[in-house]
Amino acid sequence: MHADVLGQCLRDALGDVVRGAHDTLRVRPESISQISRLFRLANTHRFHIAVPGSQLVAGRGVVTLDLDALPRIRALDIESQILHVEGGALVSTVECHLRARGLTLGASDVLDPRQSVSDWLASGAPGARAHADDPVDQLVCGLDVVLPDGTELTIRPAPRRAVGPDLVPAFVGGRAALGVIVGAHLVARRDTPRTQITYRFATRDAAESARAWVRGYGVRPASITLTEDSERAILIVSIEGSRGVRDACLATVARVAAERGGIPCNDASPLAPSSTPISGPSAIVRALGRALDPANVLGPARTEGDSLS
Numbered sequence: 568m569h570a571d572v573l574g575q576c577l578r579d580a581l582g583d584v585v586r587g588a589h590d591t592l593r594v595r596p597e598s599i600s601q602i603s604r605l606f607r608l609a610n611t612h613r614f615h616i617a618v619p620g621s622q623l624v625a626g627r628g629v630v631t632l633d634l635d636a637l638p639r640i641r642a643l644d645i646e647s648q649i650l651h652v653e654g655g656a657l658v659s660t661v662e663c664h665l666r667a668r669g670l671t672l673g674a675s676d677v678l679d680p681r682q683s684v685s686d687w688l689a690s691g692a693p694g695a696r697a698h699a700d701d702p703v704d705q706l707v708c709g710l711d712v713v714l715p716d717g718t719e720l721t722i723r724p725a726p727r728r729a730v731g732p733d734l735v736p737a738f739v740g741g742r743a744a745l746g747v748i749v750g751a752h753l754v755a756r757r758d759t760p761r762t763q764i765t766y767r768f769a770t771r772d773a774a775e776s777a778r779a780w781v782r783g784y785g786v787r788p789a790s791i792t793l794t795e796d797s798e799r800a801i802l803i804v805s806i807e808g809s810r811g812v813r814d815a816c817l818a819t820v821a822r823v824a825a826e827r828g829g830i831p832c833n834d835a836s837p838l839a840p841s842s843t844p845i846s847g848p849s850a851i852v853r854a855l856g857r858a859l860d861p862a863n864v865l866g867p868a869r870t871e872g873d874s875l876s
Contacts, residue, residue: 595633599749606717609864620689621743623866654685654749670755685748691740696790707735711750715860724752741848744856761807766829767799773827774800780823786816
């Protein structure tokens with residue numbers, strides 16, 4: 568469909584939440600139902616949608632979904648420390664809201680202050696505690712999602728799921744392969760003293776080895792993030808707790824890093840856009856995305872060899 572015709576079609580269906588023209592069409596919905604309608608239109612008229620966290624870029628036949636009009640912090644249960652937020656809320660805003668109450672998401676201070684919760688979670692929540700650091704811990708206990716066909720899916724808040732499939736990990740870090748995150752129930756923690764150290768490695772393998780051995784020695788970081796660019800691999804380790812606990816853990820981290828050629832550095836922006844997080848959606852998630860999105864609404868960035876087997 569020609570871009571001008573597509574723009575008029577979207578305005579007829581969605582009204583003034585549609586912005587731009589030609590190859591810069593952007594939709595800024597004010598409700599989840601409008602997002603569902605946008606996805607149904609995409610299935611009917613065969614255009615792509617670039618959603619927060621996806622790797623699809625704006626261009627011909629691509630409509631950008633903007634969640635700026637859905638920025639609210641809906642509720643905070645102090646007793647359970649569970650926070651319900653909309654997908655357009657900025658992570659930095661959420662963190663400020665929690666820290667004013669002695670809580671935190673446990674995310675590193677290197678987070679992009681402009682990043683939305685939807686983008687952050689779809690990208691794997693960089694800076695937060697990884698599941699491998701503490702399998703019992705959880706960052707997300709519930710999600711509100713819109714699937715590629717426009718279906719609204721709610722994964723209700725619950726403790727770690729011991730029975731049946733847990734879809735949350737498929738969306739967190741899934742690069743929007745299965746749909747767009749429009750809301751989340753996040754688990755906060757008490758805000759305790761923290762020390763962060765960054766190491767630079769010559770190769771990704773060396774950084775991955777250091778990360779594995781840090782965990783193998785029993786260190787449980789508040790977060791341990793691995794990124795890389797064309798010249799280096801960066802390991803960012805945050806340790807929280809009392810001074811004695813932090814000193815002991817940091818000594819172990821320093822020894823493990825040194826054994827693998829790690830050099831302490833003070834990189835001010837290790838998670839800047841020029842760096843690439845190493846983790847991404849698995850083959851099974853991409854294959855499930857193809858099954859859920861036969862109209863290819865979320866774009867062509869899928870690997871043809873992926874299968875569900």
